[in-house]
Amino acid sequence: MKPPPFTYHRARDVAGAADLVAELGEDAKFLAGGQSLIPMMNFRLARPEHLIDIGGLRELSFVDAGPEALRVGSLTTHRTVETADLGTGFDVVREAMRWIGHLPIRTRGTVGGSLAHADATAEWCLLAVLLDAEIVVAGAGGRRRTIAAGDAFLGFYTTLLADDELIVEVVFGRPAPHAAVTEFAERKGDFAVVSAAVDLDVGSGAVAGGRVALGGVGPAVVRVPEAERVLQAGGRACRDLFEACADAAAQAVDPPADGDAGTEYRRALVRNLVIRACEEAVAR
């Protein structure tokens, strides 16, 4: 399980990295924390000819908990986020970090790497989609654009990013004081069989809307409008409402079956995890 050969390039700045990847073409890949890419290379399931190491771009490692928004640089590690001051209303982001692998993975794995890899159960993808984050990317020639998280994840390990683009930061523009992420996996630290996240609009004991996102139910993380409509209709923040929301979520998805879990079991997990997430969210 030794990786195939590649040519190593060390990026000096964001613009140079994007220009270089454009120049090298599709056989080049960015290397951030490497916690997803390197295992794939060790199995020889990925074999880029060029790796552009962006790990040294310190300017991409930051947490900026401003009054308007929480901005997290793409090279910030999960561990840094887990231990940083994220400002009010973003506890859900910190707490989601504990679901990502284990400590030695979180010390190296990065926000941008996780978003770009786009695993169907990735916590950062789930958070981004749930909280309507904006993903800022840089391309060759100094080009920059912002992608709405809801548009970013196209399918199985596939994003809207062009080959020459790298993620610069992710911006969470709306505090989510009543949000929670929960998961089920057979072992601590595993990729989730199903993950569920909710962000509730709660005021004086009542729910007046909210967002529901799921992982592990399709090729990419998804929002569930059917479940959100239940929250939109509103009601007292109680088990009945959460069950109605969860039922809607479970009916809306058609999860894949694999060795770990069949479709109906996953659907049931969706239901029970959405309830759990709602209860945790409202308890905040």
Add this chain to the structure above:
Amino acid sequence: MTEPDKVLLTLQVNGTSHEVAVEARRTLADTLRHDLELTGTHVACEHGVCGACTVLVDGDPARSCLMFAPQAEGSDVRTVESLAGDDGTMSDLQCAFSANHGLQCGFCTPGFLMLAEGFLAEHPDADREEIREVVSSNLCRCTGYQTIVDSIQDCAERRRDAKETSA
């Protein structure tokens, strides 16, 4: 096929600077073991799950099988060889593993030691459940983990006691 290029690196390991010329694809684990001859770091899965290769990178526990050697340039790397004193005296953490039978075959042990070393430095007040969660980062096939948790907890408690006594 052409001969893969080698890169010249300066690596800071256990307080010593080393120059090595290796293929860029060489993992940090292999570089430590086979180029720097620090064979205390073990390799057992090469996909980041088992944690036998855990070392400290700038103080943080990290999988050295999930780093290419060039990525470690500019960082301070610590391996199990750094734990004992210059005279070979084992550290309190190493002694705690021995006293609590926290190892059997010992193959996973350097990874657990470095995991615990990094974790306790940041969380000296960790309780048993927090320690257990961190221990779940690595795999051990011999002990059933209980005595590994015991060892780390014992070490943490002794450090806290020592701190109180000196205060």
Add this chain to the structure above:
Amino acid sequence: MTSEVATGDRANEPGFRADGTWIGAAVSRKEDPRLLTGEARFVDDIHLPRMLHAAFVRSTVASGHITSVDLSRVLEVPGVVAAFTAEDLDLGDITPRLDRPPEEHTETSMPILARDRVRFVGEPVAVVLAEDPYAAEDGIEAADVTYDVTPPVLSEEQALTPGANAVHDEAPGNVLLDVSMFASDGIDDVFAEAPCVVHVRARAGRQNALPLETRGVVAGWDARAQQLLVQTCTQVPHQVRTVLAGSLGMSESTVRVLVPDMGGGFGIKCVVGREEIAVAAAATRAGRPVKWIEDRKDALSASFLAREQRYEARAAFDETGRILGLDVDVLCDMGAYSCYPFTVGIEPLMASSEMPGVYRVPAYRVRGRAIATNKAPTAPYRGVSRPQHVMVMERLVERAARELGLDALEVRRRNLITVFPYTGINNVTYDPGSYLESLNLCERVLADEGWYGTQRSVAEQGRVLGIGYACFNERTGYGSDAFAKRKMQAVPGFDLSEVRMDTSGTVVVTTGTMSHGQSHETTMAQIVADKLGLPVDKVKIQQGDTDRVTYGWGSFGSRSITIGGTAVALAAGNLGGKLLDLGAHLLETRRDNVELADEGVQQRDDHDRRLSYQDIADVAYLRSHLLPKEAEPGLQASASFDGVGDGTFSNAAHGVVVELHRDTGRVEILRYVCVEDCGVAINPQVVDGQARGGIAQGIAGALFEKVTYDENGEPSAASFLDYKVPTACEIPDVAMHHIETPCLFTDNGAKGAGEGGTIGAPAAVLNAVNDALRPAGVELNDTPITPQQVFDALTGALEVAP
């Protein structure tokens, strides 16, 4: 036991027990410092000048004929030095043998590299040597092997289907072993007339023993010694030498197998693998040393696997819950090849012989079969068949209790063997154990902790708790006779030990056993220290070197302390006798007036008249003119020991409390209690460690780990993402309790302690899960139990058992 040694005032030394013995003390392990500081030397830590690195071109198909092997492009890969096929190396096959007639056993051979046929995905076809392991792996990618693919046989159903593809031409029906060891007269009548007959159909999933250190070898010709030096992590160094020498056509004296530190084995390393032989042969061909380290992908898919069995079992009971008869059909999926030296008989013969276990079974019939499939072969794995058949036996007892409306513990009590020695229906004589006492203590611990009350009270809150037990014994210290009963042709019974004292009064003791994590350097030193009145740090254990150890059968089957430990004790005792002879002579007193004490020989009637071991060694080596005329110079002795009769039986009871999570189906273990009896514990900390580690592996088999394949025979759990080794968050703390029933024939009363944990855990966990599922009316008998199965059972989505 230690009567010849006077303890003096040594009782105050650390690790030394108040009663003056090292045996029984939690002595700090001699192995620890090097393992903790990174100074240990495992196979992959060895580096030799000019060393090459091997990687194997492996079959990509589960079943087929090789039509061509083209390695020409391999040799063009930078860094690649050589590549060899089976034809190039021309090596003899590995052929495990049984003394059984053809109608019972079909002998098959495993080639070192596949020649014309491949029988599983991952089977080695060619070996590539390169300057580093990266280049070697580049090299194997450039190999071009073509196959004429045939439909694979991947399950028992496929294997036994008439007209199925034969994995081995010699066995057209894919049955390699079919033995009916016992069939009591009139057993059909027993079942026909019994008031209660229960059935259990159970499957145990294929597992991987999974030592953290994968297999590996460094081999090269040592010109000075005129020997092929093979450094490999094996539990059976002498057997590797025998097979390797035979395969390469060399004499055994020209092969030296040397075992470095070992990162676990658990059985997977107690068989002779083909890669170590291929590497040794390739090294001789290349004229350079070669290292091969198995990677995890290969370890998970192409190494030796274990455990996959199917049981059709039924048991007859009377109204009071007494067992009247047991009727079992066990079928073991051994994969593509038989393993050396244990053969395909290892699992079915173990199940056949040991299934009645701790219970009095008056009538017994068993059929044990081993079948061949197109999956990686199997080897013994910790517990060998007992984790599975104890699980089935314990399920039968539980089922009977339910049918009869009795308490399952009471049913066990009514059937447990309580009078020893006991000769069972299986023609095995059990030495004394504490079957009933262990079970009673285990129940009392859980009751005293209040778990029965908790189970009831949380049920009212809708939580689902279950309590389960397992009660079992474990034959340890199999001797030659016991293995011969199974008709093995290589009978791994005895052990030899040689002990030498040097002029500084320290001793080196050889053992033919092979520690791979079990602490033998410490525990065997404790045994010898007691025999000779030495501190443990003056005893050095020598193992794992075929040049220094005359012969040994290695470590497996919990034999090391029983057989190896007795051999070292006897050898040390013989050396003690020599020291007493010499001491008496030099002190000019009667032989019966001297004793060993404080690293010397002293007069019983006057302790001031003494000679230190150094004084005596000084005479024995440096001033041998002072020796008595009949005495040989030097201080050395040896001894051998073989298991007595049917061996000795350790026993244990496990009690488990589980909670089933209604929302996910997760099985959470809330409490685990183990009451074990391995006789005298040489080092209680080590015994606890063996039990706890074993239990973790048993839980892994019950709830987590399974080797799987797709419909083409491609392994589908070849990473740690899919092969789910449990972590510290899944494995509970285990409360250990001990009962000591000393073995009557081992020198120090010890019984084996290596496997019990693994044996008891699946049964206890399954029983606990099924106890929790009782209100749901469902019983689960197949392992591993998955969260989905539990969820379905709790929500009524599963068919009702049995």
